[in-house]
Amino acid sequence: MRFQRYMTGAALAALLAGSAMAQTAPQQPAAAGTLNPAAEQAPAAAPQAAPQFQMADGVLxxxxxxxxxxxxxxxxxxxxIAMTQVQPTQENLPAIQQEALNALIDERLQIQELANYEDLRVSDEEVNQEISAMAQEAGTTAEAxxxxxxxxxxxxxxLREQIRTQIGWQQLVGGRFQSRARVSKGAVDAAMRQMSEAASKKQYLIGEIYIDANRVGGQQAAMNGANQLVQQMVQGAPFQAVAQQFSSAPSAPRGGDAGWVVEGTVHPTLQAAMDQLGVGQxxxxxxxEGGVYIVYMRDKREGAAxxxxxxxxxMVELPEGATEAQVQAASQRLESIQPQLTCDNILTRATSEQGLLGADLGESDVQNLAPQFQQVARSAEIGTVSSPVRxxxxxxxxxxxxxxxxxxxAPDARAxxxxxxxQNLATLGRRYMRDLRDDALIEYKAGQ
Structure with missing residues (x-):
């Protein structure tokens, strides 16, 4: 809950301070959107009076x-509204209401599920500690x-009920799915390999908000809601706080932080938008299909050269003019030992047999290698040994x-x-929540 706590604290800090730094848009923004500067650096305007919501007090x-x-x-x-600094208007009030209702439904389901685990009880002291930490990060006291x-x-x-449920739910998901969320060494190696290979392509550090059409009542409702959110962020609502509350993307708990995205790995429509966005836009x-994205371009970088x-x-030394029979004999010898070789034993093996030479070639730019080596250097999996190369x-x-x-x-393996x-834990948690919704009896009263 740490990142969410920080963003909540940051949002309320701006409101408590009552500051109003400019966060404006050009008069005619470009199609891809040159709308606003870095949202997290621009607190919203001072709080307005509490809006009056016209709705029945009965069961909804x-x-x-x-x-x-x-x-x-x-x-x-x-x-x-307090957490996101989105100011309610006639246009965005339905979206705020729908998001709040969805959150309440999820919370009720989580409370009901938590009740099945008697040993999972969140104490008042845990809730108080969380509120104190949120207040401290907002630069004030818990009382204020x-x-x-x-x-x-x-x-x-x-607020206390929401915090209590969030803490309990995270503990439940973490305890229930921790073993299933563990990552194998092969998965880490594959991810690092992909990151290294992707480093030659253009990359974008983005924040994302995804409005799921199914969750808000259709594609047009998602589009209308996204337009309202963009307007609110241009006027000062912090991107991260809005993402936490309104986004359905896996990055929502992190304030929409999607990290570095590699060119060509996203939907073509998103790729086109990212190409046109400048940093801070x-x-x-x-x-x-299925929803609407809002992208905030935090940074860009060209691929590594x-x-x-x-x-x-x-190796087996062979002159350039060696006969075909000599090449064939050397090839058969190397092929016979190739399955036994690793990065750890290849040099030892070379010194243990007559006629073999071994060498640690160190780290080299692929482009500076012999042409015959370059294909292996670019495409072979890390830790593997190639077939004979002439x-x-x-x-x-x-x-x-x-x-x-x-x-x-280079990417850090632990990170x-x-x-x-x-990511695995978040995915399992979303599936858990989806299953609870599918099994629940949820009824809306007339007029809702």
Whole structure:
């Protein structure tokens, strides 16, 4: 919950300070969207009076045997507005209401599921610690933090209930799926390999908001909601806080942080938008099948100019004019030992048999290698040993012992593993939530 806590604290810090730094758009933004500067650096305007929501106080929906009332929904809408700094308007109020109702339904289902685990109880002290940490990050005390919410018509119990459920749910998902979310060494190696190979392509550091059409009532509703969110962010609502509350993308808990995205790995429509966005710019809504994206371009970088590879070799010397029979004999000898060779033993094996030469070629730019070596250096999997390769000097077996992009820091294996674990856990948590929804009896009362 750490990242979400920080963004919530940052959002409320701006409101508590009552500051109003400019966050404006050009008069005629380009089609891809040259809309606003870095949202996280621009706090919103001072808070306005609590909006008045016209809705019945009675039961609006039931989730199994739990009811959601008009009062519950108003409270959640007020909290959503406080956290995101999205100012309610006639146009965006339906989207805020729908998002708040969806959140309440999910929360009711989570509470009901948590009740099945008697040993999973979140104490008042844990909730108090979380509120104190949120307040500290907002630059105030817990008392002032809660008082601010009360001034906006939000009961402290509303925030406490949400925090208690979030902590419990994260503990449940983490405990239940931790073993299934673990990442194998092969998966880490594959991810690092992909990152190294992708380093030669253009890359984009983006924030994303994805409005799921199925969740908000159709593609047109998603488009309308996305337009409203873009307007609100141009006027000052922080991108990360809006992403946390409104986005259906896996990156939502991280404030929409999608990390570095490699050219050609996203939907062509998104790729076209990213190519046109400058650093610090926010896109217009980008419709795709099933929903709408909003992209914030945090940074861009060109692909690495060089690809570095670490090689070791074992070889049989053969003159350029060697006969076909000599080449065939050397090839058969190398092929017979190739399955036994690794990066760790290839040099030892070379010194243990007469007629074999071994060498650690170190780390080299692929473009500077002998032409016969370049294909192996570019395409062979790390840790593998090639088939015999002929050069004017002889016949070689090449062990590819490492590969990275020059000019870009090589990915850290532990960081890659942790990121993959978080992704796996988030995916399993979303499936868990989807299954609970599918099995639940959710009824909306007339007029909702």
């Amino acid at each position: 929906a039931t989730v199994n045997d739990s009811v959601i009332t008009g009062y519950d929904l108003r409270q959640r809408m007020l909290l959503l 933090y809660l008082a601010f919410l009360q001034q906006g018509g939000i009961r402290p119990a509303t 926010l896109s217009r809504p980008i419709p795709v 060089t690809s570095l590879v670490s090689l070791k070799q074992i 050069t004017p000097l002889g016949l070689h077996l090449l062990a590819v012992c490492g590969r990275r992009a020059g000019g870009i820091q 890659v593993e942790n990121n993959l674990f978080r």
